[in-house]
Amino acid sequence: MSQLNDEDFQELLAVKASAGSSTFANTAPASCEKLHQLALLQEQKTKTIWSKLVEFVKIGFLGYSNELEEYILENEANDCSLVAKYSSTTSIDLSNQPTLSIDEITLQTLKIPHPLTNFTKNDANQEMSFQDKEKISKELSESPILVFIHGMGGQMSQxxxxxxxxxxxxxxxxxxLPGFGNSKIQFYxxxxxxxxxxxxxxxxxxxxxxKMTWHDFETDNIVNIVYEFISQQVSENKKLVLxxxxxxxxxxxxxxxxxxxGKVEGMILxxxxxIEETQELVPAVHKTSSAFKLFTYAPFLFDYFRVWDRLSGLNSTSVTRQLSKTNNAFYNSxxxxxxxxxxxxSMLLKYAKGFRRATTSDLLVAVERFNDNPCDKHTYEKTLFIGGSNDQLTGVKAIYKGDKFLADTFGRKVSSSVEVKDVGHSLLLVKPEYISGIILNHIESKFPERLHLSPAWVLKVKALISGDKWGLKNELKWSDLQPISFNITRRNGxxxxxxxxxxxxxxxxNNHSPANVELMFYNSDQVNSIKGVKGKLxxxxxxxxxxxxxxxxxxxxxxxYKCATVSKVVPDQSSIRRFIQxxxxxxxxxxxxxxxIGVHCHYGFNxxxxxxxCYLVEVLGWTVQEAVEGFKQAKPPGIKHPHFIDALYVKYDK
Known part of the structure; x- marks a missing residue:
């Protein structure tokens, strides 16, 4: 048996860790064909009000199972590979928060280190001068930590x-947050x-x-929990962007x-x-106080409401309320x-009852307390409001009101608002790359340069450390590999x-740069020299x-195009669907x-x-064996690690 090198060993460990602790963690991801069938069947069962009532009585009162829901719960993970790789279980000391009834809480948290942290520790990158080390260390210390905080019913995977x-x-x-995502009150x-x-x-x-009481779920107490989490995880001199x-x-x-x-540099909302001048309870699900009170006193009625609300499945009101009323992509739904x-x-009711809106005075104080460094060249727009034009839950007007309030109060532009067309409340689900790009562009252009929140700055520092802006890990290994595969074929081509x-x-x-690759496919003198490749890239x-x-x-x-996947981990169902789409x-x-279309990770194998x-099997109808062998012949030795191949057979070979 051949020995694994360090890189292979770490990859196997990562894959093992990402398998999760759920009993169903190793079951096959949800089959698109079966999902479509179940979703269509559920929609047909609830097509008329009478058929929906019959289905509601059967499921809500007679104990019949909802096959669509059961299949999705068993096969579709609530989280994602990125969260699985970097998450951990963390106990937070709350003894300094007298308004909370508990002294400690344990939640699922995430920490992704700065990309330069490990790079600077690499023995191969230790040729820097003392002055350069001091400069980089200072700049890294000024770079803030990004803190992500989800909403009611949300989770950090969103x-x-x-x-x-x-x-x-x-x-x-x-x-x-307590009760949401993988910080569950009950695991199934x-x-x-x-x-x-x-x-x-x-x-x-x-x-x-x-152990938490209803009072513990009031917004100010949830703030206290997040405050303690940050205080115990982030050093005192480190700044934040919320x-x-x-x-x-x-x-x-x-x-x-x-x-x-001065602890906070800015906010992305x-x-x-x-945002209101006075604190108010958030409206209930039915937006009537009487219905909300009824649900809080009789939570089982809220359960029945939710069964009814989602009974039509992927096109139910429970989904379209978050996305858009029509034309939602199947995967997003x-x-x-x-x-x-x-x-x-019960968690939803407790948060809803305890929700206290931030007021305009809260917003004003928050922005006034930003770390406005005297060395900054000018006033920056360090609060960004983003809303969807089709948002049925919070509406889009809130972003303009918040932006205008800050401009009127400060007498200058200190914030920005962006309305994204054709999306609802779940912005990042519908247009993930577009909205992520808006946010990165705003941070790079509207936040102070001293924060170094830019991939370009990371590349610049890597060049300073290694002497090569475009440095590669394991460069010798990379150099020896076939740059581009032959055509991937079946049935004798x-x-x-x-x-x-x-x-x-x-x-x-000299051989595999963007310019050279384009030359190979678009220079008439060289096109015929690409042996084993037919077509235009x-x-x-x-x-x-x-x-x-x-x-x-x-x-x-x-x-x-960028379609990022987590390194050292078999791509999850979310990644597969994004790639195929x-x-x-x-x-x-x-x-x-x-x-x-050329596809690459680092080496281009696993x-x-x-x-x-996955594309060959799901879209083109190849068998798993045909796909695996076709890729192997086109780019020897093909998929190198057996667990990637095993995952294909588990997923498709039924």
Whole structure:
């Protein structure tokens, strides 16, 4: 038996960890075909009011199972690979918070280190001068930590695309608030999750949340819990940028007000509820105080309401309320439905009853306490409001009111507001890359440069440390690999896949740079020299989690797309669906004959081969064996690690 090198060993450990502690963690991901069938059947069962009533009585009162819901809970994880890789179970000391009835709480939290943390520790990067080390250390200390705070019924996995992007230039921390996400009041064996939470930690989390009183769920007390989490996880001299969604925006505002002056650099507020001058209870689900009071006194009625509300499945009101009334993508509806199923009714009622809106005076104090460094060149727009034009829960007017209030109060522009068309309350689910790009662009252009919240700055520092801006890990190994695969085929070459596997490109490389790759496919003198490849490369999909060691802007013809996946982990169902949708979108919008899409992670074997095979099986109808063998012949030795191949057979070979 051959020995594993350190890199392979770490990959196996990561895969084992990401399998999760759920009893169903190793079951096959949800089959699209079966999901479509179950979703259609459930919609047909509830097509008329009478058929819906019959179904409601059967499920709500007679104990019949809802096959669609059970299948989704067992096969669709509520969290994601990014959270699974970086999450841990954390106990938070609350003894300094007298308004809370508990002295400690255990929650599921996340910490993604700054991308330069490990890079600077690498023995190969220790040739810096003392002055350079001091300079980098100082700049890193000034770079703030990004804190993600979800809303009512949410979880930190909802921030996955944004956390993945911003973790390329900053340290990230987050937590699942008590009762939500994987900070559950009760764990069920038939509900799939990916995070590696031991049974002991599951019991510890649930036991600590069960001790909480209704009073503990009031917004100010939730703020106190988050405050203690930050105080115990973040050093005193480290600054913060708070990023909240929905109720999390009001927690962020109150938190910025509570933290020490200068601790917070800025806030990103997504889908904020309206900020009021006076504190008010948030409206109930039916937006009538009488109904809300009835639910709080008789929670079982709220359970019945929720059964009715989601009875039509993926197109039910419970989903369209969060997304849009019409034209929701199947995957987005599925993901939202899964998150809805994850929410405990009693937890929702406790948060709703205890919700106290942030006031305009809270917002004013929070912004006044930002770390406005005297050395800053000018006034920055360090509060960003983002809302969806189709938001049915909080509306889009709140972002304009908040922005206008700050401008009127300060007498100058200190914030920005962005309305995103054709999206509802769940912004990052519907347009993840677009909205993440808006936020990164705002941080890079509207926040002080001294914060170094930019992937470009990270590349600059890496160049200073290693002497090469476009440095690669294991460069010798990378250099020896086949740059681009041959065509991936089956049936003796009669069927050709529209994709090529690649190793990552490198800026300025003599053989495999953006310029050279374009030259290979678009220079008439060299096209015939690409042996084993038929077609035109129209796009490259970068599935790595890192900043690429080349500039996408170097491409003049080929289009660059980022579809990040977590390194050392088999891509999860969310990643697979995003990848397939992206490939379909690229091909459907191209009129190039024999169009090809290049796909790369770092070396172009495991994650690259896995996702290409998923596309070949799901979209083109290849068998798993045909897909695996086709990729192996095109880019020897193919998928290298057996657990990636095993995952394909578990998923598709039934």
């Amino acid at each position: 921030f996955e695309p944004l956390m993945g992007l911003l973790s390329q230039c900053s340290e990230v921390i987050a937590l699942d 064996n038939n509900r799939k999750f990916l995070s590696p939470i031991t049974l002991q930690d599951q019991r510890k989390i649930s036991a600590s949340i069960e 990023i909240g969604h929905s109720m999390g925006t009001h927690i962020s505002i109150k938190l910025a007000k509570k933290l020490a002056r 997504l889908s904020p509820p309206e 599925l993901r939202q439905f899964r998150w809805n199923l994850d929410v405990n009714s 009669s069927d050709i896949a529209p994709m090529l596997g690649m190793k990552t490109l490198r800026e300025g490389d 129209i796009a490259i999909i970068d599935i790595s989690a890192d900043i690429p060691p080349y500039s996408p802007k170097s491409f003049k013809i080929i289009q660059y 992206l490939v379909n979108d690229i091909l459907s919008n191209s009129d190039v004959e024999d169009a090809l 994650r690259t081969g896995f996702l290409i095979c």
